[in-house]
Amino acid sequence: MGVLRVDHPDILEFVEAKLDGRSLQNFNLSVGVTDAFMQAVDAGQPYDLIHPGRRQAVGRRPAREVFERIVHAAWACGDPGLLFLDAINRANLLPALGPLEATNPCGEVPLRPWESCILGSVNLAHVVPGGTIDWQRLRALVQTGVRFLDDAIEVNRDPLPQVAAATRASRKIGLGVMGFAECLILLGVGYDSDEASAWADRLATFIAEEAREASRRLAEERGVFPGWSRSVYASSGERMRNATRLSIAPTGTISIIAGTSGGIEPLFALAYRRRHTLGGEPMTEINPILLRHAEGLGLDVGRFVDHVRTVGHLGALSGVPEAVHRLFVTATEIPVRRHLAIQHAFQRHVDNAVSKTINLPVDAGADRVAETYLEGWRLGLKGVTVYRAGSRPGEVLTLGVDEPLEARELFAKCDPGACRL
Helix, strand or coil, X not given: CEEEECCCXXXXXXXXXXXXXXXXXXXXXXXXXXXXXXXXXXXXXXXXXXXCCCCCEEEEEEHHHHHHHHHHHHHHHCCCEEEEHHHHHHCCCCHHHCCCCEECCCCCCEECCCCCCCEEEEEHHHHCHHHCCCHHHHHXXXXXXXXXXXXHHHHCCCCCHHHHHHHHHHCCCEEEEECHHHHHHHHCCCCCCHHHHHHHHHHHHHHHHHHHHHHHHHHXXXXXXXXXXXXXXXXXXXXXXXXCCECECCCCCHHHHHCCCCCCCCECCCEEEECCCCCCCCEEEECHHHHHHHXXXXXXXXXXXXXXXXXCCXXXXXXXXXXXXXXXXXXXXXXXXXXXXXXXXXXXXXCCCECCEEEXXXXXXXXXXXXXXXXXXXXXXXXXXXXXXXXXXXXXXXXXXXXXXXXXXXXXXXXXXXXXX
């Protein structure tokens, strides 16, 4: 993840670095923006450019012009995303050690210099027997997950002594989830609904409380993290083993292994045509979640498969109840506000950050990107990434077998290098 503050004198070169289709293709890029910059965008005012060494103003630019160029670049190629630095640092649990200025590659863990991220995810699709949440099973998984990740810090072979020291000073962990979209399907809830946001809030609240309790117990058993006395916990006397506990990662690889949907993302598509990376004919895949659940819902699986093989989603397939259409809604069919509502519901309870991509259809205008970034800032999110279908050449996946190449899946089938905040 390459991050540059919006007040850096070279900000426009950074913003537009990937537009040539060649530069920095192995990087995710995000602009670190401040509340002051976003307020200047709203007001149509200029802002100062600051020399990073001397910390002195060396020029001014119109905030709205810079924002519009960020928006255009993101619309054109998917980068840069935005990191909202003030929101990140308002939640900094170790402010005495300095500000948080960047994140790990997918954006779900804001980190200080040399820190590492220790991540793991609970598969929510495994806690919905019979269409209801098994809260006791989820509690056990969260508590085991916190202990497991704390253990991982001890057994890690760190590449440099600085990494070992910084990681152990805070003992940050990031327990997250995968299979949220599949969990909603099992609950009979459409992702594009108020009920989905309510479930996101309820699940995140429960997981946060259980993770906090697990870290308290580990502190009694093993001691607090070394930087505890310089943390916000010291003033309240709350003894914690881990400075942070939760993070929502994209789970690009592990969700494939688990056979579920990635992170908190919706289903991207119900059928795919994947280019064979070693040559040969493209491979057609049907979303396993659709196959797994369509029969259980009493649907004509063969008819579903024939349709989604062509277009990648249910779309206007006749004879399918509206409730089923809503249950199997795909990412680009979901309004921006619904994507953001799910991200917001989780972020309110996550002490690190949330990796979530706001997917836009191929015909979305740049105004939709601007709307997404502005609303994400107003909601108090720590970061926002958009991806407009078809905006990056050489995409690996196609929606449906007969459509032109116009979409890349970032979630349940994603290349781990493609998933970002």
